Amino acid sequence: MFEKLYMIIGSAELLILFILIGKYIYFEQFFHNLRAWYFFFGTFLFSEFVFCFFDSEGELQVVLPFLFFCVLVFLSRRKHKLRGLFLVLPIAGMIFSTIIIPLSFLYLFSQSMNSIIDTYTFWMGIFDIIFWISFILFLWKGKKWRRRFDEVVKNRTLSNWERNLTNATGLLLLIFSVLVLSVDEFKIASLYAKSFVGFGMIMIAFLETSIIAMVIQGNSKTYFQQAAILNEHYLKAQLEHFKTYQETQRETRRVHHDMKNHIVCLYNLILEKKYEETSQYILDLNTQIQQIDRELHTGNDIVDAIVNEKLTNAKKDQIAISIEGKLGYLTIDAIDLCTIFSNAIDNAVESLKDSCIPEKEIQIQFKKQNAMQFLMFRNPVEQGEAAFFFLTTKRNCINHGFGLGNIRMAVEKYKGHMEYYLENEGEQRFFVLEIILFMQLTTKSKQFTTNVTLEKAPEL
Incomplete structure (x- = not known):
């Protein structure tokens, strides 16, 4: 029973990692409604429990995170829905390559990769602890950062070359991960095998760092582009303001120039006791004066x-x-x-x-x-x-x-x-x-x- 529960927790970890990478690396726009998320994860956990009892080998439990992530992308995307399903491959490469790095390091000091894989449960237990502590801190302490990310880069999307490069890197990481895990099957000398694994470990770390650096650089570029547009917008607003100010001053001088004539006209109307005309004249003059101050x-x-x-x-x-x-x-x-x-x-x-x-x-x-x-x-x-x-x-x-x-x-x-x-x-x-x-x-x-x-x- 404990092993089945552990499999469910591991599947949940995998799905969460898929979602996090999809959101913060690929900028996928997933559900924004909490109820939708509750329903999504509730359905996932229910499916895991069902397959836990009907699938003794646990193969379907491993497939479910991949399947549910594909469904999430398909439901969330407005276009290119089918193309989005293939995101599961490069993202899987990013996830598995991260797990491979510590295993590769341990392999350098052991006889074979199989001996490391035999202790898989122990090392995955450590990985699980690190993951859940990090994820809880991310949810607890990262609220401000997540809110800022959602607002600042909500219109950010990967360009074609960024997306192609990220996909190619993810697929390359997936291939490297498979090759590193299968190094014992190559039947080559230990020195060459360890050299290959060491090179693969360095390559994986380099590619993963490159992806993160590319995303950060793209975010910075978007921010400075927006700042430049905002500067241009501000200068335009100033120009419009000065034009309005000049027009207002022109109207003010015109009314001031005619004020003597208005006073004379009002004086004559009062002398002639034309009070109704005087009242209407004052109302018209007041409307004209009010139109001058059109600004806030x-x-x-x-x-x-x-x-x-x-x-x-x-x-x-x-x-x-x-x-x-x-x-x-x-x-x-x-x-x-x-x-x-x-x-x-x-x-x-x-x-x-x-x-x-x-x-x-x-x-x-x-x-x-x-x-x-x-x-x-x-x-x-x-x-x-x-x-x-x-x-x-x-x-x-x-x-x-x-x-x-x-x-x-x-x-x-x-x-x-x-x-x-x-x-x-x-x-x-x-x-x-x-x-x-x-x-x-x-x-x-x-x-x-x-x-x-x-x-x-x-x-x-």
């Missing part, structure tokens, strides 16, 4: 440039943006402000533009207390979209711009915190993104903030 003002020039550029595009989809509170001077890099505000507003606009919500408004709120700056972005969502959000997580609800991952990275640079959730207000549901930033209050920033406050005081 946050108290921060950089954020003003970004928000007003987004407002221009949002108006095309009948989406309004409202600001509550003031930002003022912030000790935050311009690129980080662009990262936060561009992504947050883009996400909200994309969520609203094709919706049937009658009042499409993005609410932005600012609060500050000492060195702590609070930002909130809030927009309504449809009921169906809200349900979809929780069934498949944020990935499918908000999959626009550069994603929440870049926002989180910018926030964490300032020891901040980011959280997002759904809330109800009557019959309407809202998506809320809350950000807390901690800034260093320098003497210069305090003096600057004081000056801005004094300059703005008369307007209040």
Whole structure:
């Protein structure tokens, strides 16, 4: 009974390794719903227990992890489903080659590979202990890393050459593993056999390291490409802001130039006791003046440039943006402000533009207390979209711009915190993104903030 239970645990390990490599090396998009995962693993364990009693040789138990991983890839992929089934071979090579390395090392100090395989249970027991300790720590301590990975590289896919190279490397590792295990069957001198196994061990370690290095380099390349696009986006937002500012100043000068004529006209209307005409004239003049100040003002020039550029595009989809509170001077890099505000507003606009919500408004709120700056972005969502959000997580609800991952990275640079959730207000549901930033209050920033406050005081 213990041997059968051990086989089930070993099969579960193999399936978990398949999934981890598929997700973090091949960037496969598996289930996002916890219920789907519970059903998947529940079915797998149930099948293992059934075959445990009906298959005395244990052959089907060994096949089940391969079969279930193929089913997982087939169900998760939107295209190339059949081609995805062949992933099981290179991934199996990566897994088995990792196990082969310690066995190969032991072979260098023994007479034959068969003697090492005879102690297979002992060494696999050590491997099992290491695996489960590592996996538990990964689940327990790696939550923050997994969340960041999901957000930052959620749109990352392997290019054709990366995928071909990874597949070829995995298959080569599988062949090396089989050859190393079968070294006793070659009937060659011990020195040559051990040289071959030693070379194979080095080759396996090199290929596995190369795969990991390639993935890390690809992730870094994706990040810097996004950063370059974001810089370009920020410069464009600044340009649009300055154009709008120039137009506003032009309108202001025009109205100011005509103000004397307006006053004379109003004075004459009052003298002639044409109060109704006077009232209408004032209303028209007020409308004209209000049209001059078309911009949103946050108290921060950089954020003003970004928000007003987004407002221009949002108006095309009948989406309004409202600001509550003031930002003022912030000790935050311009690129980080662009990262936060561009992504947050883009996400909200994309969520609203094709919706049937009658009042499409993005609410932005600012609060500050000492060195702590609070930002909130809030927009309504449809009921169906809200349900979809929780069934498949944020990935499918908000999959626009550069994603929440870049926002989180910018926030964490300032020891901040980011959280997002759904809330109800009557019959309407809202998506809320809350950000807390901690800034260093320098003497210069305090003096600057004081000056801005004094300059703005008369307007209040």
